[in-house]
Amino acid sequence: MNRQTSHPEPAASQQSSTVQLTVRETTTAQLPPLPDPETYRTYFANPHDYMHAPQDAKAGHFQQIVLDLRTKDLFFHGEDWRVPREAQSRIPASGLFAPFHWLNVPDIIYWVIDSGIPVAERPYLTVDEGNAFAHQLAPLAQTLLDHLLPVPGTDALDWSAESASAGRDIEAACTRYQHPPKGRRPELVNMSEAVKACPEIVRPEWAHYTDARLDDTAEYLNRCGLHHHPAIAQALGFGPQTPRASLVGTRAWLYQNRRNAQTLLASQLNTPTVGDAEDTHS
Template identity: 55%
Template structure:
């Protein structure tokens, strides 16, 4: 597999450019998709072939010099008395492999170990939320990175030269491309979700970054795609999923990802592995749930209940009593159906919140000295 190699403008800072557009609702990166990956985020288009990934060549002047091994050891041997060696000793694992999901770039990166890092710095690069430490698989960060287990004290993997780092990026580029090509686009959003294939490829990159350089294992059987789980266990699907709003759907996706196999061991049994095995997980849950909801809507527009109530002021007013409020969800569902709209979310809660917002507006008017129009004095309990 061949990969294009281009010069990266700066090894320590992300280039100043507009972010490339995210995935369209109906597309995922793959054989038939087209994604921009030019220097400024527009221009050259790449498809799901050997040009889908760009391997950026990092230059020697873009990385800091390696820590001085002798100074680091003198610092340790002196019990900290050799202060000049402190910064060299504390360099840590500063060498990374970075995958820019949006720009489809993969490259060797070193942050400057000579500059103290603020753990609370939200502008640091690579961003903290992209570190490869998979405990759950729901969202894909725009920037993913793997820490290379290189160190002055590791004979099996001392710090890499820039040439060695670039060679490692080229070596692992097929895995990075496998990760990219198997991400799942989340319908109706500009975000991606994981698949068993993409997550397994990420794990193989992590293994290769270890000082022991473990060989790739390929697809992990304990990582199960949601579609695969539904195919062997159709009763997993719940009717309520089709009517959940985005927040509820995201919560359900996380629950399924964390506990789906544990709570449904029949899925693992049907697929031939122990549901209690380490890191057994359902993947692609968010993408699958959003697609399931879209299919259930059958082309009809979907709208959150709160938005629907705001657009239909006759359904709820500040004067609406508790008894009247109890009938609103059913009335709203009928009205939405008549308009060809799929109503999403908890209509009971949304109705209550909307009425309280209207009543807060009345209190604001009273506080300002104005007299609001009321059909009953609910303010004083009459």
């Protein structure tokens, strides 16, 4: 019997169903007060010992934009700079949007706003300014949400080039320079696009891998796929050494590829051969 492994459809057909994002406005009572700029300036205008600095001088970048994937809420948030970090209930550190590689999608994603007393381009935001900023970013967060990919057979999600690019646009907007969005990054390549451009990267044994081996393969492809298969980047019009270039959505694609292979095999096993059909009608 000639068994073939069918490949998943392009990433767009695998994306999560669209769920409308909500901007949850933050109240003054939910935020710590803004640090006192005069305390900060007085401290740094004189010889100082940072270990004994007043809290206002050590507040740092405590303001954030948070996207909760469980509730589909986007909101402005401020860590309480007056309380030691270990003593407060904080947004999980694992949710920080700092993607060196696109392997996991946390339940809560947050971006640090590059604001502060010494940041002339972007002083600390008031609650009204923070809420307005969250509303400004809502279309980008909606794009991120709409284009996350389900990982078949799990409750997990995976990045796509579209969702990752939207995350980078939010990251850029949170800098002190508030860079405008760039849209889809060409150096981020969906695994489905890579397979279409370079079908030979697909290995037949992937269809039989365990979850653990698929996860290892997804990480390898994400980190090294473009470097080890330069034909992908060449086919898509950029160099494999382009900064921050990466294959994205590798885990979702691999799990879907395995599911497709299992479905195909099951249908072939349940389909009578020509000889079986003749015996049935004899």
